Amino acid sequence: MSGQVSQVRRWIGLPVVAVVLVVATITVQLTHGGGTYEPLRPADACVERSVTSRATGIDGLTERLVLIGLDEAACTLRTSREALTLQLARQSGDPTTKQVDALREGLLSAVARMKADGSLPKASALVDEVLDSADLNGLLERIIRALPDSVIDRALSTDDVLVRTIDDLDVRALLDDLDDPSALDGRVEKAVTQAVKDSLEARLRDLV
Amino acid sequence: MRRAVTPLLAVTVALVLADSAVVTLALPDILQNLDASVGQVAWVLIAYNLVLGLAAVPAAMAFGRAEPRLFSAAGIAVFAGASAWCAVAGSIEVLVAARCIQALGGALALVGCLEQLVAARGERRGVATWVTAGVIGTAAGPVAGGLLTQAISWQAIFVVQVPFAALAVPAALAARATTAPAPSADRHRPAVRANLTLALMSAALTAALFLLVLLLVEGWGRSPATAAVTVSVVAVAAVAAPWLARAFRPPADVEVAVGCFLVAGGLAGLALLPSSNLAWTVAPQVLVGLGLGLTVDRLTSQAMRLRLPRATHAGWTISARHLGVVVGLAILTPVFTGDLRDAQEPAQQAVTALVIDAPLDPQDKIAVAKALGRALADERGQVPDLAPAFASLDVAAADRPALARLERDLDDQLERAANRAFRDSFLIGAGLALAALLTLVRPGRRRPR
Incomplete structure (x- = not known):
């Protein structure tokens, strides 16, 4: 009887240990995200x-x-x-x-x-920053800064300015200028300034 | 001198077989130093194994017609000279040529050393010493190569072999005289099944060692020394494997079958790593090492046992092992280089996503993108090192923690991409080990009615 047990142990002992080791290793890895480490x-x-x-x-x-x-x-x-x-x-x-x-x-x-x-922020929230970078006549700049926010927001709507800016922008040239921040800023500034003017003109036309 | 003969001959056997994989960890350095491509640098491994595999049997056959001591000494001298040539190679082409000569000398040395070890220690102990030295050399080769590369340079791998081999030349000449078997004594056919299993296992083990060190060094950016210490788990487990076998004393075929299964399981484990933490590689490597220890020496002994002439059958085992390595490299190199190439796009997209979403000012993001663009352009088909790109950035002190976190996240993405790129190759390696397992299945014999 003990001889038979020993024979069985010889034949299946090592394979059983091997299966346990492999299954345990792979199971632990899979439960810790193995296979999804991508x-x-x-x-x-x-x-x-x-x-x-x-x-x-x-x-x-x-x-x-x-x-x-x-x-x-x-x-x-x-x-x-x-x-x-x-x-x-x-x-x-x-x-x-x-x-x-x-x-x-x-x-x-x-x-x-x-x-x-x-x-989308209101135009009044952006106006000071725009004026800082805009090359405007000093008197005009002071007048605009003195305007109450409510007047600015009634005169200009951010979405209208943005839509006009995007319509005016030369997207190809903009992509070309991605490596040159000053050229990029200049191009955007020009488009924004033009859009502000157009938006104000349109607002005035509506009022008239 | 006579006392030193056996150790020196055993060391020569270990060196010749270690050379099969010793340069694995040095490949990235060789690639850079000799301005080679990944495909070219793979030939530093392939050439050696191919020539050794092709030359082993003819060398064993030629052994019968030569003066044994001169034969061994000449082989070791050629091996030593070619090792020195490898160390001074100035181009990848010269290095590959020197490796071919080194393998040729190695083939002569292996056959000669076997006969001289048998003459010195007797049939059983001589063959056992030859087989064990080979297994130790195979398992320890990548570790030694990695440590030498890190500590000195890739050339040091070849330089350190020269004095050992040079000392073995007089040892071979001073060894006890052995009579070469007559050419007509080839009474036994090669052990096809054992050699085929050996070839497939060698291919699978190549996947384990070659791919794992490449993943560690190239994919995860670990140093060769770290990679060497990491893969030493395989060598340690291989040495421990006989104790496991002795605990159960299984039949030889069961032991080999279990070894094949463990290597397949270990490779599957390496394909399913949950992160780039080195600790996760330990258990799969233990499986591979145990499999290596249970199969290679057992199969080599099976292929040689009671077969004459001994040198020719030893030649067949060398041939099977090293052509197996070549087959493994031939299958795996295009797969993993292709996968590494295919991994670039997902990796770059992941990097782009992280940069776009990084908590940095837009101008800093643009600066990071530009620096990364340059790093990725210089990658030459390898996993890029992003550290120099980040070191070149000048950001406000408040943004540095976010930048450092971004660098860590991007490195993690690259490690993930490398891990994914190696997955299929590891699984193919596991498939080769399972194919080796299938060669052990003997078709049932039908009893005549």
Whole structure:
């Protein structure tokens, strides 16, 4: 009898130990995330996500607009925000018309979304920052700064200025200038200034 | 001198077989130092194993026609000279050529050392010494190579072999005279099944050692010394395996089958690592090491037992092992280099997502993106080192913790991508070990009615 037990032990002892060791190792690994230790998958660009910015004022507003706009454009182009960013960064030639149109539409949608959720700041909240960087006549600048916020907000609506700015912007040139912050700022400033003028003119026309 | 003959011959056997994988941990340094590609640098391993695998049987056959002591001494001298040549190679082509000559000398040395060890220690102990020295060399090779690379340079791997081999030349000449078997004495056919299992296991073990060190050094950015200490788990477990076998005293086929299964399980474990913490590699490596210890010496002994001429059958086992390594590298190199290439896009997308969502000012994000863009452009098919890109950034003191966290997160993403890129190769290695297990299944014999 003990001989039989010894025979069984010889035949199955080591295989049983091996199976236990392998199963235990793999089970422990799987329960700790083995098999899913992979790079982050890009989120679906068509699923709305909350966008925050550490920056305040115009920089913060611009960043949030760009991030939402990028999501919207990626959704239109049926790709991810990350893949579109990399495509635009790597592209040696001009972006395609499809990409430019998607980006413009994306930015416009971003303005609409921010207006709808109330996260778009009023014009009065941005005016001081705009005046700091604008090259205006000193007297005119002082007059504008003296205006009450309610007057500024009645005269200018942020979403209108932004929509006009986006319509005016040369997206291709903007993408070309990504490596040159001063050229980029100059181009955006020019478009914003023009948009403010157009918006004021339109407001005056409405009043008249 | 006579007393030193056996240890020196055993060390020579260990060195020749260690050379099969000794440069594994030095490959990244060789790649950079000799300005080679990943595909080219793989040939430093492939060339040695291919020549050793092809030359072993002809060398064993030629042994019968030569003066044994001169044969061994010549083989060891060629091995030593070629090792010195490897150390001074100035280009990848020269290094590969020197490795071929080194393997040729190694093939002669292995066959000669076997016969001289048998002459010095008797049939059973001589063969056992030869087999054990080979297993120790195979298991310890990557560890020794990694430590030498880290402590000195990749050239040191070859330099340190020269004095050992040079001392073994007079030892071979001073060894007890042995009579070479007559050429017509080839009475036994090669042990096909044992050699086939050995070849498949060698291919699987190549996956374990070669891929694991590449994952540690290239994928996870660990130093060669850290990688060497980490993979020493395999060698320690291989040494411990005979105790496990002695506890159960299983039949030889069961022991080999269990060894194959353990290597397959260990490789599956390496394919399913939950993080880049080195501790997670220990258990899978223990499985691989136990499998190595239970199979390689047992199969080598099975393939040689009671077969004459001994040198020719030893030649077949060397051939099986090293051609198995070549097959393993030939299968795995294109798979993991392709997977590493395919992993770049998901890794870059993950990096982009983290940079976009980082709690940094927009201008800092743009600066990070530019620095990373340059680092990724310089990667040359390897996992990039992001530290220099981050070191070049100048941000406000308040933003440094966020930047440091971003760097850690990006490194984690790259480690994840590397881990994913190696997964299929580890699983293929596990498949090779299971194929080795299948070779042990004997078709049932039908009884005549």
